[in-house]
């Protein structure tokens with residue numbers, strides 16, 4: 388039977404991809420810091436530095452495509468921000484990837500220190516997957532603890548903590564570079580750093596500065612200022628300031644790496660601990676909504692679909708990946724088939740619904756095309772499920788569902804005796820069509836991956852198909868390019884809590 392053959396092929400490809408799973412995408416000598424779920428807290432969440440973390444699976448094509456750009460970004464951000472990667476195909480990391488709300492591969496998250504130590508702000512990186520864009524976005528997120536000082540405020544600043552060391556960068560720039568911001572983080576609490584523009588002529592005169600950029604170090608009290616004469620490079624600037632005091636620990640990624648490999652054995656032994664700590668933080672959640680764990684669980688994005696056990700982040704056992712749409716049958720993965728129009732409307736076709744993949748089926752559901760399409764979709768979903776990435780719902784729409792006919796007509800899809808695969812997003816009012824030749828696993832998976840990446844042509848979904856609920860207007864310009872779409876809710880979050888922290 389066709390169906391069994393397709394399934395066998397799908398199973399074989401799954402097996403094959405499993406066998407390479409243990410191998411990470413980034414080698415030992417990569418500039419990308421390979422971390423596990425157990426390292427995350429120590430190396431990323433508790434760090435004073437800003438990080439970008441890629442959640443990937445070694446079998447995923449888009450992850451492989453991203454690799455060169457990500458490596459390049461890591462090199463360019465060396466000493467400025469941490470560039471890390473988590474292999475979500477590794478059994479040990481699956482619960483962690485689930486907790487972080489990873490829905491597809493690759494997912495990139497920027498983690499920057501929050502106002503409270505150890506409670507970072509986590510945001511999805513939604514920008515283009517080129518090194519330059521990644522680097523610029525990460526740099527933008529680096530906190531700025533550099534004091535902007537003018538002629539007017541100079542005396543006041545010099546009077547503060549006058550007995551201990553300070554540093555000043557004279558510059559013609561209005562903005563503070565990522566390098567200087569990072570330097571201020573290296574020496575946070577040790578050497579306050581200021582930036583003064585060259586148009587502040589009084590200050591220039593006081594310190595005898597004639598050209599910019601010039602970095603000077605005030606050792607403390609009225610001791611003579613020392614002018615830096617090296618290159619404006621991070622490492623040598625750190626060395627220069629280190630004549631006063633060594634920087635805070637944990638700065639260079641290299642050190643973090645060393646710490647990691649050194650403690651690998653301990654981590655294995657302590658493999659029980661993540662569940663413990665995640666439970667502890669999950670119970671914190673209501674009390675402290677800005678905690679890292681809370682924002683992580685809240686990032687589970689695509690809304691749960693009714694036919695499934697609700698993936699309520701607070702209730703679920705943190706050790707098992709959260710349930711996805713497919714019923715978990717071992718032998719015959721399948722997708723839910725929804726024959727009630729109201730149910731389909733409430734799942735996927737309303738003004739609030741997120742991305743869905745719909746397989747509009749012909750009357751003859753046992754046709755080769757129909758069975759192949761369903762088994763391909765089911766295998767893809769199952770694979771993501773196994774990788775703890777939570778993919779949007781895949782739903783079969785039988786010809787008996789009246790919505791099938793109206794989709795065919797309004798979207799001008801063509802004959803009712805063929806299978807039609809479409810992706811819909813009610814909230815953003817777009818749909819996309821699969822226009823491949825067959826419904827084999829590889830073609831369909833490429834298409835699904837492209838949707839996750841926000842690639843491919845979007846068409847406007849007619850309002851008439853989004854009946855029922857009130858329409859939420861989403862201006863065209865705001866339509867994001869990528870899936871999963873997370874940003875809105877989470878972006879507001881950091882501002883609303885807590886006293887202002889130091890740093």
Ligand SMILES: *[C@@H]1O[C@H](CO)[C@@H](O)[C@H](O)[C@H]1NC(C)=O
Nearest residue numbers: 545549551552553605607608
């Ligand atoms: C301390 O104050 C004096 C007088 O304003 C100033 O010249 C000196 O640079 C200050 N030192 C530091 C480390 O702030």
Ligand SMILES: *[C@@H]1O[C@H](CO)[C@@H](O)[C@H](O)[C@H]1NC(C)=O
Nearest residue numbers: 435575576635636637889890
């Ligand atoms: C982080 O910054 C604080 C000062 O704000 C400093 O005391 C602490 O040592 C720093 N921690 C690390 C790991 O750099």
